[in-house]
Each structure stands twice: as C-alpha cells, then as structure tokens.
Amino acid sequence: MKRIIAFITVVLVTTAVMAFTSPSLLRNVHLGLDLKGGFEILYEATPYEGGAKVSKESLVKTAQSLEKRANMLGTSEPEVTTEGSNRIRLKLAGVTDEAEVRKQMKEPAALTFRSKNGTETSADQYNKIEMVGTDFAENGAKLEYTNMNEPIVAIKVKSKEKFAEVTERLLGQPLAIYMNDELISAPTVQAVLTEGTATISVGGDVNEAKELRDNINLGALPLKLTEKYSQSVGATLGQQSLKETIEAGLIGSVLILIFMIVMYHVPGLFAGFALIVHTWLLILVFVWADFTLTLPGIAAFILGVGMAVDANIITNERIREEIRSGRSVMSAVKAGGKHSLRTILDSNITTIIVALVMFAYGTGAVKGFALVLVVEIVLSIATNIYFSRFLLNLLLKSGKLLKPKYFGVKERDIREL
Template identity: 45%
Template sequence: MPPFLRRHPLATVLAAVLLFVVLAVGTLPGILKGIPLGLDLRGGFEVLYRVEPIGGGSVTRELLAQTQAVLERRINALGVSEPDLSVENPDRIRVKLAGVTDEKEARQILAAQAELTFREVVYDPQTGRLVPTDKVLLTGADLKEGSARPEINPQTGEAEVAVAFKDPQKFEALTREYYGLLDRRIGIFFDNEMLSAPVVRAVITNGQAVITGFKDLREAKNIANLLNAGALPVKLVEISSNVVSPTLGQAALRHGIEAGALAAAFIAIFLTVLYRLPGLVAVFSLSVYLYLMFVVLWGVPVTLTLPGIAAFILGMGMAVDANILTDERIKEELRAGRPLRVAVRLGSQKSLRSILDAHVTTILAALVLFFLGTGSVRGFALVLITSNVVNLLTNVALSRFLLHLLVESPLLGKPHLFGVREAEPHVA
C-alpha cells in the first residue's frame, strides 16, 4: 500500500466516496435514459416464425442467415430501435420489436413474400379482362438495390413507387416490344397480385419506371421498403405471437424499479446496523456495483427486460452474501483474540474461496442457460453473468481494499466498529 494512503486512510476513502457521488449524480440520469428496454417493459410486439423453404427441401444455416438478413432490413425500414431478432434451431426465427404499436402492419411487412414480377398479360374478349400468362418478363432481382422510392404523381395526385433497373437496355427492349399494344401489356405483380397493367406509351431508354395501383402513400412506402429489403427466400409461418401494451410495459418497469429500490434500502439498513463500519463499506461497494451495472447495460448495450431486472436483483443478493461472508469471518477472528489488522486480513483470506466458488458456479450455470436457452432466458443469463463479474470487482476486491485501508486509521481501529464488543470473551 502506498505510504500516502497509510498516512491518510480516512481522508482517502472520504475523497473517493465524494468523487463517486459527484460522478454518479452527474452521469446516472443520462445513463438510465440510454438503456434500451425490452418489449415487456416498453410495450411492443413479439412473433415466432417457422421457416419453410419454397418448393420443398431442408432448412439450412445459410437459408436461415439469408432470411434473417432480409428481416433485419425490413425492421430497419419500420424505424424500430433496438430490435431483437434471433435464430432458434432448427427452423425458427423469433422477432421482438419494442415500441411497435401497429402489430398488423408489422406482421404484413415481416411475413410478406415481397416477390415483384413483371409478367405478360393479355386481353380476354370473353371476360373483358386482362389475364396473366406464364411469361415472366422481369423480376425484383432486376431492380437496382435500394432504388425503390415512394412518391406522389404531381399530375394525378396518386401514390406510386419509382424504381430503376440494373440493365436499362433490357427494359428498353421490353418497352419497345409492348409499345402501343392494348391487348398485350406488361403487368406488374406483387406477391401474385396485379397492381397495374399500363399501356406502354413510350420506349423507356433510361431504365426508370413507376409502379402504380396503390391505395395511398403509406401503402406505396411499405411496398418500396419491401422491395429495397428484398424478397424472402422462404415462407414464414407464424407459430405464436405476443403483444404487450405500452401501459402494461410502463407498469412492469415501475414495479421492477420499486422492488429494486426497496430491496436496496432494506439491505443498506441491515448491513449498517449489523456490521457497522464493514456494513458501511459494503453499502458503498454495492452502490458502485449498481452504478457499474447500469454503465455496462448502457454501454454494451444490453436490452433490459423483466428477467434481466430479476437477474440484476439476484446479483445484488450475491453481492450482499459476499460482504456478509467476509464480515462474519472478520468477527470470528476478532472473537478469537486476533488484532484488528490481522483479523481483517485472515477474515478476507478465509472467505475468499467460498465467495469465488459461489460466483464461478453461478457463472457456469448462467453460461449453460445462455447457450441452450432462448429469448428472455438468454437475457436473464447475460445479465446474471455480468452482475457476477462486476460483483467480484466491487464487492470483493473494492470492499477488501477499503477495509484494509480503513483499519490503518487510529480513529477506526476499534473492534466495536466491526460489530464485536471489546468485552466479549475470546473463543479459542
């Protein structure tokens, strides 16, 4: 220990406490606002899909990865912040969208096949309608990536989607072939539903075209987003879904915070009354633990859910256990007649193995949950692992350092400050 710390132990600890309080008060509000909340705390929409290959075949990892990539692009188009999209073997994909209020629109955008085709349609004189043939002229794969954009036609006031083709000459040849024909046209189909079949009134040489036939600009925007995200390589079959209203999410968050605050207050009182000076050190270490946990959740970032809050509080309980084990060992050494400095050193050493065993076994169990579990189980495991690691840094390393430092102060080197009466008989 540096000589300066030995000469001024109490001043050093008080300065550290003051510095921490200033840091926490100045940064904690912004950190708490920046922690992403799961749909059970914020409200939102969750759906589990089964992946079915188009045309048969087996579900491969590559197929799941392609499907996940398309869904991620579609979610980005929805403007959802912090989406949670996970693959669950062998053929499941789970999507969690916190903050989504229109579940119907989300379902349509996520599960739509989004297959765009330009097909030949011919006039049927018997029905007086345009009938599609089996001749596919172009597909969505012929479009430039990200070229689709919704807009309003300034002349008609109708919503439309402007697109651009990779090969302008190919589209030019197509418009030249169907130029001016009334009984043979280029039909534009989206998921086998014909949007429009306009008469080609000009040969288009620049590879630009517009798709019409939308009810409003919102529908045109959704179609444009789907085209930019790409067609799904599979069919998605919905297995289950869950919708949490924002009101229920806020109530769950409020109850979780209240439970955590009450637990923290009770623990602080308990430790201070029973263990006195080591209890105060434990309360400070717990405060540092809570602050660092919030920093980790904000910085990684980890989406906080109700199971995550449960893991958070469970980690706080293990932190209290670590402090209690150490403090009880110190009291035993004091009752055995050891000098205070020796008692603190021996008590810390003898309790360390039990604390490490408890934390390592908990981390191993949490790792099993993380790798074998799904959804909220993995979130619980991740927060539990993080809390155990932070706990070892604060409620083990920091607490012991502060205790060893404080016993160097003449003002604090009294057994009764450690919960042991000086008149207590020594136990051999």
C-alpha cells in the first residue's frame, strides 16, 4: 500500500509542478536570430594608422566593444564572433531599425581626455580635447594596487613629450576622461608626468577601476570597421518556422506516445510520461542556463526524443522476450532492464563523444546543436531509463502489474522456462 501511495504522490506532484511552471518557463526561453528575426552584419577591421597591423587582441577587444554597443541598443542576446585575422560577425535578434543599427555599430569607441576651455566650473564644460584614444598604447591600461591594497589604473601613452606638455599645463586641474561624450572619470593632475605613464585613483572601488581600465583599452584600439556583408531575417519568417516546427514536433510526439501505449501497454504509458518529464526538464535547463533556442537546437531536441524512444523500445522488447521465455514478470523486468542498460549506455556515450567533438571544433549553429544534444542525452538517461523504471518497480513491488498482458504479451506466446 505504501508503494502505491508513493507512486501516486510522485506522479501527481511531478504533473502539478510541470503544469504550474511550464507557462512561465516557455515565456522565458530566449529565441535565436533564426526564430525571432533580426539582423546580421560581417565587418572587416583595418588600422586607422597606415602600415599598422590588426592584432588578435585588438580584434577581440573591438568585438567586445561591438557587443557593449549592441547591448546598449536593447537587442536581446547579441552574438559577436571574430573570424579569421580581421573580420567580426555581429548577429542581433529582434532588430526593427537596421539603419540605426548600422550607424551605432560602425562608430568607434571614442575615448577622449578633456580639459576646461575657460574658467567655467560646470562639469559639462570639459570641452577642450587634449588627447584621444589612439594617443594611448594599445592595451596600455592595467589594474594595479598600492601598498595599502587600493586599486588604481596605470596608463601608458605613446608620446612622452605630448603627455608631459599636457600635464604641465593642467597641473592641479582636472583632466576628464570621456567615452563617447559620456564622462566616466575626472582625475586631477598631481604632477608633471615625463615618463609617459600615470596612475588614476578610483576611490578604492575595484569594479570601477576595472571598468575604467577596459574603457581606456577599448578607446585605444586603432581599428575601423567596414561593412562587407549583411542580411535580414524577418521576424515573420522566424515565427513561422518556429510555429511549423512546434506543430510537427507535437504531432510526432503524440504519434509516438500512441505507438508506445499500443505496443507496450503500461510500460509504454510510463515511457510516455517520462518523455513529458524529459521535455520539461530540457526547457528548465534552457531557462536556468540562459541558453538561446535556435532551429538547430530544436533539431537536436527532436533527435534526442527519438533516441529516448529507442531506449524505451530496447528495454521493453527485452522485457517481453524474457516474459515469453517463461520468466515471471518481476524477474523479466529485472533481467530485461539489466541486459538492455549496457546497449543503451554504449549508444548514448558514443553519441555524446561525437557531440563533444562537434562542440569543440564546430562554430555557431554546430556548437548549439551539439550542446543541446549532450544535454538531451543526459536528461534522457535520467528520465527514460531510471525514472520510468522507478515508477514501474514501485507498482511491481506493490503486487500490481504482475500479469504478462500488462506488457503486451499473450499467454499463448509464453514458453516454458
């Protein structure tokens, strides 16, 4: 009786949790460019200064600059990747104004050091540009600590003479730092700096020091971007693809559930319930891990469901073979589960290895497909092997389902042991 109560409790609680949380989980799933619609641009980076070369580090930091600006535009999940030695690919979901995106993305991160032009005291009057981003050494801003463990930002410029002239003229006055016309710091010049280096105090805030360091390094990048290629993915096209894919998946899932119940009776019903739990867990992982759902991800999901069904078919067929050979139902379930487990694990482990190789060496959609496939397989093993068997064993040990007919085996097909 206790096992029956435990069985009913597990099924009811699991069903209630899935029914209660599914609507909010589905609303929080991030849709990719191919489903939500958006804009994709391929940029070529070239140095501002003639004869200079594009370094890997400067290319990566320029990509980070693009990502920051994309986030400021309010786009969801911008995807920025470097390609080759001088190209950056930008993907933005949910874009409505492509012209504004082009304008914002191509503008470089403008770092300027300014002084007051006149005797005005307002911070808005830092309007005389003393130095610009390219006056600083590339990656020349670093986070350091004083003897009192106070975070400071150490900077290095290209021209010692220019820096000495500026600091001598502004001795005792603020030298404001602006990023794209936004004031980010206004340190006071304490001494004439002749070595081309300086330190900036940020009041002991390590996060502020890191942000200032990154902004200076970002503004010092001597790269300009030229658009080489762009394409739009309409939201209507993406939504239509999503709708058709979901409809096809639901129809296929219903047919699979009917097939499992007709062929394997009660174990097929448990397998169908495990598949539903499997799907809910996958959506939960997507939301918790902040994954982005794309069409390749949906393809991996459907493939994972197919593999989960295969695992259930292998197990149930093996159990039926054991029952036909004359074993009792309890003995057949134990033997069939044991013999099928190795086959199922071998198949899933080899697929995981292939998926990990795809993830390691693939890019973009290939990585997404591989990642979803690995998560699918892990969840499949947890739900379609262990969870469904747990439910089945609860009823068997309570004295229920001990007749072969519950497993789709007719009495006339049973041979003597």
